Structure formats: C-alpha cells, structure tokens
Amino acid sequence: MFYKSIIRSLLDFGLILYGQASRTELKKLVTFSNKCLRRIIGALPSTPITALSAEVCEPPLPVRLSKLAVNKIINLHHSGSFLLAKIAALTEAFLTEKHWLKNNSPPIVSAFLAVTPDIHSVHKSNISPTLKLDYPRATTSLTTIYLRDYSEYPPQIVNELFMADITTAVPGSQLIFTDGSLLEGQVGCAIYDPSAKVEKMFSLPSQASIFTAEMYALVCALEYIATLKGTRFAVVSDSMSSIKQLERFHPNSKCDYLVTRIVNIVCTLRHRHIQTAFCWCRGHCGIKGNDKVDQLAKRATTAGQYQDIKLPKTDAKRTLNKRLVEWRNWYNSGTAGNFYKSLHPELRSIPWFATSKFG
Structure with a gap:
C-alpha cells in the first residue's frame, strides 16, 4: 500500500x-x-x-x-x-x-x-457527457429487464418460454433484436425487427470495441423505433454489460457519450408517448430473433453500411x-x-x- x-x-x-x-x-x-x-x-x-x-x-x-x-x-x-x-x-x-x-x-x-x-476517431468532450443533459433527462430512469437463462431449458421449448416471459414483462411490445460483433479485426452491429422482417447492418471503425458495437446497436434500434407508429417497444440484447450500463445510469455516472445519446432518444420517445424497455436475453440459446441478429452482426463486419462514429476514449x-x-x-x-x-x-x-x- x-x-x-x-x-x-x-x-x-x-x-x-x-x-x-x-x-x-x-x-x-x-x-x-x-x-x-x-x-x-x-x-x-x-x-x-x-x-x-x-x-x-x-x-x-x-x-x-x-x-x-x-x-x-x-x-x-x-x-x-x-x-x-x-x-x-x-x-x-x-x-x-x-x-x-x-x-x-x-x-x-x-x-x-x-x-x-x-x-x-476519439470523441472529444471537456466535460462529462451527463453534464450536457438537462436535469429531467439526467435524472431519467431507463427500464431494464433481465430474462431467464434459456440455455438451462430444452431447445424445443425455449422460444415459447421466451415469448411467454416477454408477454408478461412488456405486454403488447414490438420486439427489436440487437447485436454487435468483432471478427478478425472488423467490427459491426445489426438490428432485426421480426414483425416487419426488417434487417439493418452497420460496420464500424476497426478500433471500436465489442462493447461500443453493442451500445451503438441500441442507438440504431432506438432511431429505428422513432420511425415507427407503435407506442410500446422492447429492445432485446444479449450484452449484459450494455444493459447493466443503462441500468446504472444516474446524474453522476461515469459513462461515455453513447449512453447519454441513448438517454436523449428515450426521453424524446417518451415525449411522444412511446415506451421502450431494454431486455437482456442470453445469446446462443436458440431464441430465433437472437440467432438471426447474431448472424446479421457477423455479416455487418464486412458488408454493413459504414458508420464513421466517434469512439469513446476507452476504445482508444x-x-x-x-x-x-x-x-x-x-x-x-x-x-x-x-x-x-x-x-x-x-x-x-x-x-x-x-x-x-x-x-
């Protein structure tokens, strides 16, 4: 010591x-x-x-x-x-x-x-990103939900269990699946809307971390939701660290600008009476939406629409x-x-x- x-x-x-x-x-x-x-x-x-x-x-x-x-x-x-x-x-x-x-x-x-x-490529900010939010947004509480570990159940019933849990946790919500991927030094992320069969793939700067890819996928999901007519949505991610980051958000958070960007979009959606929840679901358990977006994210590393985003300094x-x-x-x-x-x-x-x- x-x-x-x-x-x-x-x-x-x-x-x-x-x-x-x-x-x-x-x-x-x-x-x-x-x-x-x-x-x-x-x-x-x-x-x-x-x-x-x-x-x-x-x-x-x-x-x-x-x-x-x-x-x-x-x-x-x-x-x-x-x-x-x-x-x-x-x-x-x-x-x-x-x-x-x-x-x-x-x-x-x-x-x-x-x-x-x-x-x-590093994002510049001379103050903490949370200090750029007004008070109502800085004190916003994001809705986070943790679903059960479906890997512990027989593959034949995991999708039925998943839908039953979603219906209970966020009834009437339209699902948007997200994922990030890092393959052979290339980074990408994707979103998938199973109800509309919409697939969106994005490639990111090669210096980006997998965490940044997962967080940016959440941003993309929210921006996509803003174009829809529904009022209840559930964004499903297999990234525990991303959901935990959103759960821990508070005015004194030491977070990067992607978190505050998510907060801003969520607050804007709430003003339009659109509710969004962030759900964690373990990946590679046979959930159809998760498996689909996982494949899309891997393809996005080389075939996605390039997004020249600024990276958090933690990535640098x-x-x-x-x-x-x-x-x-x-x-x-x-x-x-x-x-x-x-x-x-x-x-x-x-x-x-x-x-x-x-x-």
Whole structure:
C-alpha cells in the first residue's frame, strides 16, 4: 500500500518528463523500484526480475512509462486540451531539428506518434457527457429487464418460454433484436425487427470495441423505433454489460457519450408517448430473433453500411494493450526465471495476494 500510494505514484508522476534520461540514470530508478518490490513480498536478492515482476503483477518501468504516456495523450485529446498542440509542435521539432539527432526521444513524443493514426476517431468532450443533459433527462430512469437463462431449458421449448416471459414483462411490445460483433479485426452491429422482417447492418471503425458495437446497436434500434407508429417497444440484447450500463445510469455516472445519446432518444420517445424497455436475453440459446441478429452482426463486419462514429476514449485505450504485449514478450524472452515461468506461463492481471487478509 505504501509503495503504490507514495513511491510508485511519485515515479509515475514524473515518468513522462524524466523518461528521456540516459539509460544509466533510468537504471538507477529501475533498481530502486525492484528493491522495493523485493522487500514487499520478501523475495530473495537472487529472484529473477521477470519472476518478481510477474509475481506482483507490476510491469517493468519502461513498459509503465510507455503505457502512461499513451494514456496521457488520449486523455488530452479527449478533453480538447491546448497542450496537445504543444506536444504536436514538439513532435514536429523532434522529427525535423538536428538537436534531437543526439538526444533520446521524449516518451510523450513516442506516445503521440503511436496513437496519432487512431486518435482523431476519439470523441472529444471537456466535460462529462451527463453534464450536457438537462436535469429531467439526467435524472431519467431507463427500464431494464433481465430474462431467464434459456440455455438451462430444452431447445424445443425455449422460444415459447421466451415469448411467454416477454408477454408478461412488456405486454403488447414490438420486439427489436440487437447485436454487435468483432471478427478478425472488423467490427459491426445489426438490428432485426421480426414483425416487419426488417434487417439493418452497420460496420464500424476497426478500433471500436465489442462493447461500443453493442451500445451503438441500441442507438440504431432506438432511431429505428422513432420511425415507427407503435407506442410500446422492447429492445432485446444479449450484452449484459450494455444493459447493466443503462441500468446504472444516474446524474453522476461515469459513462461515455453513447449512453447519454441513448438517454436523449428515450426521453424524446417518451415525449411522444412511446415506451421502450431494454431486455437482456442470453445469446446462443436458440431464441430465433437472437440467432438471426447474431448472424446479421457477423455479416455487418464486412458488408454493413459504414458508420464513421466517434469512439469513446476507452476504445482508444485499447492501444495500451500493446504495451502489455511488450511486457509479455519481455517476460517470455528472458533467459532467467525459467523454472518460475514453467509454473506460471501466463502473466496474471492481479497478484495472488490481492484478496488475502493479513492479521
């Protein structure tokens, strides 16, 4: 606790600035950090650094440096900070001026170059999306329903059970099924209206996450509902995380702009006396509508109508996963600690003692 709150926080705070120091100077900090970690877990001085790093789930300092710098660039872009223009100017100077030929690349410049190809697709907002809503909309409660797990029932009766549950939960509602898909680096989503036999497929930027695809499918479903004449609708999704996100919405929510976009559309529909409910139904259980929209979403990754949407900054932070790949490669390529790696071939996300109670 002391290491994370005091020592590591101080190292992280200045890492972007001192990260271009000479390797000799940086090595002193790496050695100091490793000594702290050895003391914390009681490791012997002979314990290989790769094993030490894996045991405490702490990436080596150079990887942390790269990860923090990328994170900083993404946050600056998302908030529209003026500092991003200064970093861009510094990057241009680094690439064109002779002064930098004999100097190490500043970490913030390396990060800027790494994320520049994708960063312009990130949604910009200098305030929380919920603060852009007026009070009635910010305090809106969305209707969410969780249907039973139909995988526990015989396939012959799951569709009858599903319709019976829907009739009870949202009587008289027209069903709209939604789904998102991520296949071979391509992203798409789809909606399906079984009563009107309407199918809509959309392809999304390849940087989008599956969560964003699921959320955008809900947006598309609501926009489709706005064109219909009915007054009661149920949007069915197999994405538990999406429905949970809507259920947890409140004025202080830390949510992305797609959630507030959904809230805005729902409120607009309510003003027109159109009621919408969001239903979770486990996928791949034999529900005809779910299976149909699942197929459409997969096709949408390559054949859907392209939607050049702005992505939440959480999607841009997928770039950070590349830094964790660097850690994994460093862990696997080291010659020391082979016995430890034979016992723990994969890096953990949290240390084994994270949930332990001491004393």
